[in-house]
Amino acid sequence: MKLKDRWLEIQQSKLKFFKDNEDPRSSIHINPEVAESWIKSQAMGISPYTEIIAERLEPEQLEKLLKKEHLLIDVAKSVFEAVKLKDLMFASRYAIYLFDENGVLLLNEGDLLRLVPERNSMTGIVWNEKTMGTCAHILSMQLRRPVQLLGPEHYCVTFKNSNTSAAPIIDDNGDIIAIMVLSQHLMNEPLDDDVFVNLNSHALGLVTAMAADVENKLKLRRSYDQLQITNERLKMANYTLKVTLAVIDEGIITIDSTGEIIHINKEGSQMLGLEKGKTENRNIREFLNSQSRLMALIADGENADIEESLCVCNIEQNYMINIRVVNSTTGQVDGAVIKLVSAEKVNAMVNSRSGAIANYSFDDLIGESKEFKKAVALGKRFASSPENILLIGESGTGKELFAQAIHNKHRPNGPFVAVNCAALPRELIESELFGYEGGSFTGAERGGRPGKIELAHGGTLFLDEIGDMPLELQAVLLRVLEDKQVMRVGGRRYKRVDFRVVAATNKDLYQMIREKLFREDLYFRLSVLSINLPSLRLRENDVTLLGQYFIKKYCEKMVWEVPTIGPSARNIMSEYNWPGNVRQLENAVVYAVNTAQNQIIEAEDLPAIILNGEPAQTAAVGNIGEVYTIEILEKISIENVLYKTKNNITKAADLLGIGKSTLYRKLKEYNINVD
Ligand SMILES: Nc1ncnc2c1ncn2[C@@H]1O[C@H](COP(=O)(O)OP(=O)(O)OP(=O)(O)O)[C@@H](O)[C@H]1O
Numbered sequence: 001m002k003l004k005d006r007w008l009e010i011q012q013s014k015l016k017f018f019k020d021n022e023d024p025r026s027s028i029h030i031n032p033e034v035a036e037s038w039i040k041s042q043a044m045g046i047s048p049y050t051e052i053i054a055e056r057l058e059p060e061q062l063e064k065l066l067k068k069e070h071l072l073i074d075v076a077k078s079v080f081e082a083v084k085l086k087d088l089m090f091a092s093r094y095a096i097y098l099f100d101e102n103g104v105l106l107l108n109e110g111d112l113l114r115l116v117p118e119r120n121s122m123t124g125i126v127w128n129e130k131t132m133g134t135c136a137h138i139l140s141m142q143l144r145r146p147v148q149l150l151g152p153e154h155y156c157v158t159f160k161n162s163n164t165s166a167a168p169i170i171d172d173n174g175d176i177i178a179i180m181v182l183s184q185h186l187m188n189e190p191l192d193d194d195v196f197v198n199l200n201s202h203a204l205g206l207v208t209a210m211a212a213d214v215e216n217k218l219k220l221r222r223s224y225d226q227l228q229i230t231n232e233r234l235k236m237a238n239y240t241l242k243v244t245l246a247v248i249d250e251g252i253i254t255i256d257s258t259g260e261i262i263h264i265n266k267e268g269s270q271m272l273g274l275e276k277g278k279t280e281n282r283n284i285r286e287f288l289n290s291q292s293r294l295m296a297l298i299a300d301g302e303n304a305d306i307e308e309s310l311c312v313c314n315i316e317q318n319y320m321i322n323i324r325v326v327n328s329t330t331g332q333v334d335g336a337v338i339k340l341v342s343a344e345k346v347n348a349m350v351n352s353r354s355g356a357i358a359n360y361s362f363d364d365l366i367g368e369s370k371e372f373k374k375a376v377a378l379g380k381r382f383a384s385s386p387e388n389i390l391l392i393g394e395s396g397t398g399k400e401l402f403a404q405a406i407h408n409k410h411r412p413n414g415p416f417v418a419v420n421c422a423a424l425p426r427e428l429i430e431s432e433l434f435g436y437e438g439g440s441f442t443g444a445e446r447g448g449r450p451g452k453i454e455l456a457h458g459g460t461l462f463l464d465e466i467g468d469m470p471l472e473l474q475a476v477l478l479r480v481l482e483d484k485q486v487m488r489v490g491g492r493r494y495k496r497v498d499f500r501v502v503a504a505t506n507k508d509l510y511q512m513i514r515e516k517l518f519r520e521d522l523y524f525r526l527s528v529l530s531i532n533l534p535s536l537r538l539r540e541n542d543v544t545l546l547g548q549y550f551i552k553k554y555c556e557k558m559v560w561e562v563p564t565i566g567p568s569a570r571n572i573m574s575e576y577n578w579p580g581n582v583r584q585l586e587n588a589v590v591y592a593v594n595t596a597q598n599q600i601i602e603a604e605d606l607p608a609i610i611l612n613g614e615p616a617q618t619a620a621v622g623n624i625g626e627v628y629t630i631e632i633l634e635k636i637s638i639e640n641v642l643y644k645t646k647n648n649i650t651k652a653a654d655l656l657g658i659g660k661s662t663l664y665r666k667l668k669e670y671n672i673n674v675d
Pocket of ligand 1: 394397
């Protein structure tokens, strides 16, 4: 049948459907899907003479939708443009439409049928089955395939001379996101069948191709946009990484499997003495020593944390090295990221954690006497020199405080490491001072341990009671002082160390040299700069000054009112010999504060030993004189606190800073009766 005849048949059937209610499904000329749609449209009460679409989106809704669909609209526009240029079809009353999945008109071009009142925009009208009945784009949406309708196949008479072709635009998920429509509005019914058939088949093919084009371009645009976003994110991540690496104060180096440096941060460049960013043809192997395990570990694909020295400009520096191997997707070793932290820094951290810091400065040292001020002036002067310093003074004269003050004046940022040579068992002094290599003796820590000398690198090593250092170790210490390098017990390599020794003694070292108990050469090494700390009995009015200072300090700690020292107590204190020096004075005033009944410390509040003590006398350095034993001081202190707390064990233990069970044990030990 000729198309023109079919056209007329459809027209007839439609007339019968509208006028006589004849079922269009019985006509062999009408596509059953079209017939179903007519029936549905009629059932919805749509007038076949509808010419205007009144339903449209509110302006805000439309604005939102256009914004949301801007990519689709952009792409469709570009496709429209291309078609317009290629084909001159618009001369023959063609129009192109783009609908969203709800039938909202998003875009239109060409010779349109006006379906809205004059001057109103077509964009935003809701053109669906409910508003206009059977249309090509509606069927295409329902059937999910391209659809072509001849004029009378449309439900509304308005389209009686329109031939419409529609094709769905489907996204990656298989959802219809839009419909593309190409419609030709003829002036009259088609006359020349050949021309008509040609045009019609051309239109369906074209709109299907256009929809496919939009689909592809959308996909491309989306992946391009995604790529852009990913690129932006990568750029951002790259930038953040660069900034992070630049501010990290540890060396971060990326190397390939041959050791070639691929990337290094600022700190790393400084550590390796490289000019910033100049890593071309530089290899980490250049900096490794002959026994280095670094490259072997990386080749084995092992993440490891090791301590090794790197050699930069002939100077060996010790580093804690964290190795993190980078594997390729096939599991091969591609290279590694290594983190370098100078061992010195780690040691400083360990020191600050373990309390190896100096709290006192010269300003914190109390004393106005001429003798004391002379020692302070010397200390300040010597502090700025790198030479070792020997502090000579009786026990309790403040030698450790002085050492801390010297350290804080000279190297406040370095570690202050104190070793009491008298307090350590002879066998342990060596490993304590020099450290040991892993597994060098039973019970040694796996990775070995740095000695106090290594820990003092960049700071001060305070050797208290140096006179008690065993003779054989004196020789080793002397060598370390001369060579400034140290070897751990069980180790094979020397490490460079830079530290200053402040040694202290209350013994007559010269006498010890005569008795062959102290090495003369070590003495001369240590005593280049010596300071004699005056005994308290030689420090004029410092007894009262220090006494008041300790009373205030103690009362502030206990949150008690601060008592004054009465004349009677003051007299006794200045007459007393103070063999235990400042430490003994501090203990005595603490006793007195605890004993005093009111706000004035009287003579009788002082410990008996001071009340009945020997008159002040000049004693040579090295003569310690009479001192309290620690036990006596402890017993006195416990008795005082019990008296003050009216035998309340909990409070007393609290004030003494010990546990209740320890207090009970001590009560038994010292035979103190709390009843
Ligand atoms: N000038 C001072 N100013 C303030 N406190 C001081 C002063 N001198 C000493 N002390 C105090 O006296 C006590 C003993 O000081 P330090 O331990 O430094 O003495 P020392 O000479 O090293 O003693 P030892 O030889 O027994 O180790 C500490 O509690 C310290 O706080």
